[in-house]
Amino acid sequence: MRFFEAPRIHAERKESSKVRKPLTDLPLATHDLPQTALNSKHVVRAVRLTKAYGDLTVLKGVDLEVERGEVVAIVGASGAGKSTLLHLLGTLDRPDSGQVCIAGEQVSDLPKTRLDAFRNRSIGFVFQAHHLLAEFSALENVMIPGLIAARPETQVRERAKALLGQLGLFARLDHKPGQLSGGEQQRVAVARALLNEPDVILADEPSGNLDSDHSRELHQLFFKLREQFGQTFVIVTHNPDLAAMADRKLVMVDGRMAP
Ligand SMILES: Nc1ncnc2c1ncn2[C@@H]1O[C@H](COP(=O)(O)OP(=O)(O)OP(=O)(O)O)[C@@H](O)[C@H]1O
Ligand SMILES: [Mg+2]
Secondary structure, rough: OOOOOHHHHHHHOOOOOOOOOOHHOOOOOOOOOHHHHHHHOEEEEEEEEEEEEEEEEEEEEEEEEEOOOEEEEEEOOOOOOHHHHHHHOOOOOOOOEEEEEEOOOOOHOOOOOHHHHHHHHHEEEOOOOOOOOOOOOOHHHHHHHHHOOOHHHHHHHHHHHHHOOOOOHHHHHHHHHHHHHEEEEEEEEHHHHHOOOHHHHHHHOOOOOOOOOHHHHHHHHHHHHHHHHHHHHEEEEHHHHHHHHEEEEEEEOOOEEOO
């Protein structure tokens, strides 16, 4: 079984065209993104982000650019602002100043209603507390982003099954989260993050509560997804092995990216 449909930009390539266009010039089939998104090689672009909680300034002007297909690790001491940054990139919170651009979309310009839809389509989250819904099966949990995006249920179900199968969970489709191991739950969360073919996956200590074998498996999975599908990742981690595997390792120190 194929993992999932080839990336849209490949699928949409015009065969009749003599000159092969750069992939970034081609239209996306399912994302409603402006042309700027397609011309930008940066999937993530954050410019001079600041964020304070009361008197505590947590982000003091963070810049970040991540190219399509890149795996970037962010490390740093506890309290340095890593999760706060990821929340801003994930449009779960707004910066006090600065800009966040995801796939060319300036997210601060989006009204709340469009922002929710944009987030659901464009951003996949793999957080340590994976927020699987306890009442729903593994399969149903993975399907949720597709159903929210109002995609046809049969198509969403097939894709969710294919993803779970690819992640070694085909025999666990009907298990509720409480009937899965920690590593299995984390893989369900990864499948859910992938369902809508997001532009970027944001992972916050994704292997934080896994043993070393399961951590290694999860890390290898990220790189396999990058190799096969060009998936872009921004991963906050305290795991030195994972940070060393990344294309780039950025260090946050007290609300800033270390030079
Ligand atoms: N909602 C909030 N209200 C007040 N302070 C907050 C809030 N969220 C985070 N902080 C503070 O901001 C600082 C940065 O938090 P953040 O969660 O970004 O750190 P982190 O780098 O992810 O740390 P860790 O490695 O421990 O997860 C911390 O000192 C934290 O106490
Ligand atoms: Mg954190």
